[in-house]
Amino acid sequence: MREVHGQVVVIGAGIAGLAAAHRLLERGARVTVLEASGRVGGKLLPGEVAGARVDLGAESMLARRPEAVALARAVGLADRLQPPATATASLWTRGALRPFPKGHVMGVPGTASALAGVVSAEGLARIERDAELPRTEVGDDVAVGEYVAERLGREVVDRLLEPMLGGVYAGDAYRISMRSAVPQLFQVARTHASLTEGVRELQAKAAAAQQTGPVFMGIRGGIGTLPLAVADSVRARGGEILTRTPVTELRRTPEGGWQVRSGEREWRADAVVLAAPAPAAARLLRAENPAAAAELDGVEYASMALITLAYRRSGTALPDGSGFLVPPVDGRTIKASTFASQKWGWIADENPDLVVLRTSVGRYGETEILQRDDTGLVDVSRQDLKAATGLDATPVATRVTRWDAGLPQYPVGHHARVARIREHVARLPGLAVCGAAYDGVGIPACIASAYAAVDQIRGDLRGVQELTAHPVQSLHGGAGE
Numbered sequence: 001m002r003e004v005h006g007q008v009v010v011i012g013a014g015i016a017g018l019a020a021a022h023r024l025l026e027r028g029a030r031v032t033v034l035e036a037s038g039r040v041g042g043k044l045l046p047g048e049v050a051g052a053r054v055d056l057g058a059e060s061m062l063a064r065r066p067e068a069v070a071l072a073r074a075v076g077l078a079d080r081l082q083p084p085a086t087a088t089a090s091l092w093t094r095g096a097l098r099p100f101p102k103g104h105v106m107g108v109p110g111t112a113s114a115l116a117g118v119v120s121a122e123g124l125a126r127i128e129r130d131a132e133l134p135r136t137e138v139g140d141d142v143a144v145g146e147y148v149a150e151r152l153g154r155e156v157v158d159r160l161l162e163p164m165l166g167g168v169y170a171g172d173a174y175r176i177s178m179r180s181a182v183p184q185l186f187q188v189a190r191t192h193a194s195l196t197e198g199v200r201e202l203q204a205k206a207a208a209a210q211q212t213g214p215v216f217m218g219i220r221g222g223i224g225t226l227p228l229a230v231a232d233s234v235r236a237r238g239g240e241i242l243t244r245t246p247v248t249e250l251r252r253t254p255e256g257g258w259q260v261r262s263g264e265r266e267w268r269a270d271a272v273v274l275a276a277p278a279p280a281a282a283r284l285l286r287a288e289n290p291a292a293a294a295e296l297d298g299v300e301y302a303s304m305a306l307i308t309l310a311y312r313r314s315g316t317a318l319p320d321g322s323g324f325l326v327p328p329v330d331g332r333t334i335k336a337s338t339f340a341s342q343k344w345g346w347i348a349d350e351n352p353d354l355v356v357l358r359t360s361v362g363r364y365g366e367t368e369i370l371q372r373d374d375t376g377l378v379d380v381s382r383q384d385l386k387a388a389t390g391l392d393a394t395p396v397a398t399r400v401t402r403w404d405a406g407l408p409q410y411p412v413g414h415h416a417r418v419a420r421i422r423e424h425v426a427r428l429p430g431l432a433v434c435g436a437a438y439d440g441v442g443i444p445a446c447i448a449s450a451y452a453a454v455d456q457i458r459g460d461l462r463g464v465q466e467l468t469a470h471p472v473q474s475l476h477g478g479a480g481e
Helices: 015-026 067-074 121-132 144-152 154-169 183-191 195-209 225-236 278-285 290-297 345-350 374-389 414-425 443-457 462-469
Strands: 007-011 030-034 046-049 052-055 089-093 096-099 216-219 240-242 249-252 258-262 265-269 271-274 301-312 323-325 336-338 354-361 397-408 431-433
Touching: 007 015, 007 258, 007 265, 015 030, 015 067, 015 225, 015 271, 015 443, 030 265, 046 301, 046 397, 052 345, 052 354, 067 216, 067 225, 067 443, 089 154, 121 144, 121 154, 121 195, 144 154, 144 183, 144 195, 154 323, 154 336, 183 195, 225 240, 249 278, 258 271, 271 278, 271 443, 278 290, 290 414, 301 374, 336 374, 354 374, 374 397, 414 431, 414 462, 431 443, 443 462
Parallel strands: 007 030, 007 271, 030 240, 089 323, 271 431
Antiparallel strands: 046 052, 089 096, 249 258, 258 265, 301 354, 301 397, 323 336, 336 354
8 A cells, every 4th residue: 555645636526525635635645626616515515594504405414434523523623513402303294293203224114013103004014924925035236115115015115215215315215226225224135034123133233232422413503514624624734626627638648647627727646536426527537438437427316405494483383303204105395394493403502583494305307396496496395384384484584405416316236336437447547436426425425435535546445345345324314314
């Protein structure tokens, strides 16, 4: 394994690219980060509504993985880390807000009784049949919805699994890869005849491990402040970050390095970390590695929108908890709502006269709703909020944030596609890829892939091999994630 003492160009200043730059500087490299847009942070975006600081993108990070919390501490945010003030969420289904069931793994129960009150009596009886069914072979991969429906019935998928996976991926449970998106359950499917028995075993192992501390973590001021702090740290260590600098060409040099162009500007690099979304990565690799580009072209994305609303606290009453999820089968427009002022103590502390909440809309293949203008999205959010919670007040301010092609999809076979991409990329020394399109869409997954990319250009492939074999499961942070 070698240290990186030369010039490295990182393409993309989302959290993966920034984490890669931060790690490269620690390893002795000279670093330039090139970002096409006018800001750093990607899907992590701080903002405000009615003067209240809020997140307009991702709002929490998994704390049971070390990468994100450790990076936040490394860039000076240790005293601003805060767990949710409440992690109690609801499910808006069958015309009422119901307590979100406990005793499940990503919506898959260990016992039928865990879903009482959400699943019908017929559905509960169908779950019980799992113990009697012959083994379901999953092969190299399987759609998580397809497998769970075969073992436990479609009601479990439609009422529990869909809203949870819809919150993480904005995807369709009947398309999403179990191996890539829910690796814990895939391992259970390979080793157990009964799914519920395997889930109970997972729960027993988790209990025996006695993991303490919160599952999720936030940051006072918003998760969107994390990339800003990482960028400040990168600059303080001598790294350069250039925004509004779209890379137009990536070429190998005769000497074995890399030529990176943005319009008329050019950089020579000993190595490149490509931390851009799959379509941009495909475009840049087409000349030097058409096989990798073709695989990247196959990565699909879903679009979504977040609607943030602020109300005067007086006269505004919400149910307890952090918010609610909505099963698509119930035919509602919004797929979730987060009661931000209740979920994050710092929002309530900073804005005692306001109640802030947000809704999310948009899933894979769902285009009609996102064609509405901002006013239309606010109106439908208010209608659904009134039906779910009784909230009928007029917001003092609203804000719509659209994430077009914002979430990569992990269909069946995604792990094999990622392995092929990395196999093709490995044929180009001094090049590595990272980001949400590969090993998990959550913040820790993106950071882990960034660190593995840095190790790869140093000659250490263990991190890449581990992530390819064992993707990082992205959990749901309560509601509206």
